[in-house]
Amino acid sequence: xxxxxxxxxxxxxxxxxxxxxxxxxxxxxxxFLNFARRYQLPNDDVIDIYQDAYIIFYNxxxxxxxxxxxxxxxxxxxxxxxxxxxxxxxxxxKSVSGTYDLSRVGDADEQVxxxxxxxxxLSHEQRLLxxxxxSLGEKCQQLLTLFYYRGFTIQEIMDSENYxxxxxxxxxxxxxxxxxxxxxxxxxx
Amino acid sequence: xxxxxxxxxxxxxxxxxxxxxxxxALLETDSxxxxxxxxxxxxxxxIRDQKSSDLKKKLKGFESEINTDEKVVTLKPEGSFNxxxxxxxxxxxxxxxxxxxxxxxxxxxxxxxxxxxxNFQNYPNTAYAITxxxxxxxxxxxxxxxxxxxxxxxxxxxxxxxxxxxxxxxTVNFYLAQSYLQANQSQEAITLLDKVIQVNxxxxxxxxxxxxxxxxxxxxxxKALVSLNALVEDGRYKKTxxxxxxxxxx
Numbered sequence: 524x525x526x527x528x529x530x531x532x533x534x535x536x537x538x539x540x541x542x543x544x545x546x547x548x549x550x551x552x553x554x555f556l557n558f559a560r561r562y563q564l565p566n567d568d569v570i571d572i573y574q575d576a577y578i579i580f581y582n583x584x585x586x587x588x589x590x591x592x593x594x595x596x597x598x599x600x601x602x603x604x605x606x607x608x609x610x611x612x613x614x615x616x617k618s619v620s621g622t623y624d625l626s627r628v629g630d631a632d633e634q635v636x637x638x639x640x641x642x643x644x645l646s647h648e649q650r651l652l653x654x655x656x657x658s659l660g661e662k663c664q665q666l667l668t669l670f671y672y673r674g675f676t677i678q679e680i681m682d683s684e685n686y687x688x689x690x691x692x693x694x695x696x697x698x699x700x701x702x703x704x705x706x707x708x709x710x711x712x
Numbered sequence: 713x714x715x716x717x718x719x720x721x722x723x724x725x726x727x728x729x730x731x732x733x734x735x736x737a738l739l740e741t742d743s744x745x746x747x748x749x750x751x752x753x754x755x756x757x758x759i760r761d762q763k764s765s766d767l768k769k770k771l772k773g774f775e776s777e778i779n780t781d782e783k784v785v786t787l788k789p790e791g792s793f794n795x796x797x798x799x800x801x802x803x804x805x806x807x808x809x810x811x812x813x814x815x816x817x818x819x820x821x822x823x824x825x826x827x828x829x830x831n832f833q834n835y836p837n838t839a840y841a842i843t844x845x846x847x848x849x850x851x852x853x854x855x856x857x858x859x860x861x862x863x864x865x866x867x868x869x870x871x872x873x874x875x876x877x878x879x880x881x882x883t884v885n886f887y888l889a890q891s892y893l894q895a896n897q898s899q900e901a902i903t904l905l906d907k908v909i910q911v912n913x914x915x916x917x918x919x920x921x922x923x924x925x926x927x928x929x930x931x932x933x934x935k936a937l938v939s940l941n942a943l944v945e946d947g948r949y950k951k952t953x954x955x956x957x958x959x960x961x962x
Contacts, residue, residue: 544767545774552778574771578764585763587725645761653758671756672763676724703755 529592536584548577551597558601562608572611576604579640587674606640655706663699670696715745719752769861776863780833803896822961824931831953832925835890835918837861839883852878860887865894882908886915889922898926917949924957933961 535543552573559569580600583589592599645653656664669675669683677692686692713721718735721727727735738745840857856871872888889904901922908919920943927936940961943954 541770544770548771548774549778570775574768574775577771578767581767582760582764586760643757645757649754649758649761652754653762656755656758656762667755668759668763671723671752672759674723674725676726677720700752700755704751 529596532596533584533591536581544581547596551577551600554597555600555604559604559608562612564608564611568611572604572607573600575607576600579603585673603640610640651710652703652707655703658706659699659702662695663702666692666696667699715742715748719749722749723752723756772863822933824928824933827957827960828925828928831928831957832893834894835886835922837887839887856887860891863894865891869895882911882913882915886919889919893922893926896929898929902926917943917946920946921950921954924954928957937961 532543532547536547555573555576556569559572564572577600580589580596580603656667659667665684666680669680670677675683677689677696680686681689681692684692686695713731713734715738718727718731718738721731722735739749837857837860840853852871852875856868856875859865859868859871868891869888872884872891876884876888885904886908889901889908892898892901892904905919905923905926908915909923920939924936924939924943927933927939937958940954940958943949944951944958
């Protein structure tokens with residue numbers, strides 16, 4: 524029973540409709556901004572951080588790392604946001620020793636600590652790889668995204684994309700990866 | 713369990729603790745295995761990065777819609793854009809003062825600023841998919857549209873201007889005009905929109921709409937009415953809104 528509403532929201536998010544993405548963004552925005560106000564960052568920085576927190580939250584939902592929540596979405600976003608705010612203040616060389624209420628986010632914190640909060644900055648090679656990836660056919664991009672980003676199993680990919688058998692999925696995946704490697708070798712777009 | 717399966721289990725989040733041990737050991741000892749793992753890991757990071765930046769773009773879009781709803785001038789965080797931000801803050805203060813002043817002025821004629829604010833929304837990039845693979849001749853165009861989509865308006869203006877020298881097309885002129893409108897340079901925008909209207913192509917009705925708004929901004933009622941009427945007659949775009957504005961202005 525608990526968190527039923529939250530679970531519905533997460534399901535909608537996974538299905539990926541823009542209107543749900545937007546609704547959840549808007550529904551939690553005021554609470555987050557209100558929380559962040561105490562750090563006295565410029566308003567546009569706070570919005571920027573809210574968006575980054577939302578992206579981390581979203582990526583963890585989509586990758587299956589976060590399957591259900593023990594508390595509300597806003598608590599999660601705030602918990603992630605807190606880390607990001609401290610990071611930014613440290614970079615701006617501002618003191619972070621202010622008084623802040625940690626009890627509100629205690630529960631969510633545990634789960635959040637297992638997230639990758641700092642997205643690695645892509646290396647030059649990875650930027651190239653990204654260009655090559657984007658030049659793959661639609662089907663390959665979709666398949667690799669389901670596998671590497673969504674963490675789908677071969678079986679799940681077969682079901683969601685209407686492949687005939689697991690072997691067909693496996694073969695397609697190998698072919699896509701080979702194309703990608705070949706592109707890197709010849710460095711053609 | 714073979715190496716391929718181990719990698720597969722890893723990426724589909726299914727490694728058991730025992731498999732994890734075998735996995736870690738292989739990473740230490742088997743350089744070929746590590747190379748393959750690094751490659752797949754890179755693919756994963758690249759996709760995640762792509763997804764994140766797509767989402768960021770969407771969120772910025774939501775944010776500017778929220779700001780339009782609240783009738784607040786949008787301030788977009790962009791690292792090196794401090795002077796732009798300051799300028800925007802100054803502009804928003806000026807606008808607020810202006811709105812306050814116009815509050816007293818309401819009875820003496822149409823409230824141009826209000827009409828403009830209510831109706832102006834920048835036109836989305838429908839012309840160029842910035843996620844396509846890039847080729848050399850496309851780089852400038854791509855950068856211009858990226859700047860446009862991410863609201864780097866000063867940069868968009870300078871890039872579209874360069875692009876215009878190479879390609880004096882309907883599309884380029886239209887989006888350069890859009891950028892000028894966002895920078896509140898209405899007169900520059902009108903000149904370009906006139907060029908677009910003359911071509912009589914795909915963007916003509918949109919150009920008429922934005923030309924009307926630009927004239928509203930300049931408080932030139934008669935000229936705004938001329939292009940609004942042309943737009944109503946054309947009928948392809950914003951007909952209802954244009955009719956509404958004609959009624960309010962008349």
